[in-house]
Amino acid sequence: MDVLSTLISAAQSGHTAHAYLFEGPSNSKKKEAAEKFASFLLCRNLSACGSCDSCIMMKSGSHPDYHILSGDYDTIKIREHIAPFFSDIQMSSPYSNTKVYIIDEAHKMNSASQNSILKTLEEPVSNVVIILLTENSEMLLPTIISRVIRCTFPAEETDFENFSQDLKEKFFDIVKNIESPKASLRIKAAADISGQKEDLNNLLDMLQMYYRNSLVAKYTSRPMLIKGPKTDKISAEGAASAVKIIDETRFAIKSNANKHLAADVMVMELHDLYGNT
């Protein structure tokens, strides 16, 4: 049974926790799982039946007891985000027995925000379920972690073809510029990467796929195993280093390092792997 089914069956037998932490890499399905779990908890029949008034409100995105804090924030701050988000947490709902509050990218909460959440976790409001989503639980207070049910979601296999045409074009442009001998084009590549918001992780995934494919290509006689683009301009050692460099960049950005600087360094290091070409 997967994580979500386990949580759902526990909830159906009356075991719902006050707070959960759904953790997993950016391409895991933790957000979808949280939304689905909320649908179950809010459904009149506790089954996400799809036909009760609660399920219909969920489907139309207008359920008054489903709250999600999600956006392109660098930092989740107490006054701007947390306080308004939880302003009605103490009020019981005229609609349902349960209220669900989801915080996406919970690791972006600053320490004031985390401390205020901690207070709520220490004195749970009855019939309120809080779900924190994160790629990086190390950035959450240990005291928060100790008060939530931790659920880990695995990375989903990505398929290059599933990315939007726009993003694919942007990716090929960026790769061409990383490989270019012209410094001005490499600067442009770094700016194009750090300028991404929602698609930043997707772009890093695509870049990683590109070098991983190149690495696999050096060691396999079966090219049909490789899905998506690759480069012939780099050695196997270079491709392996590239995969690692992208991992490090991803980690730095997740840990709130300067995005522009991280992209600059990554492009420079990737370019250097090409030797003299």
Ligand SMILES: [Zn+2]
């Ligand atoms: Zn329902």
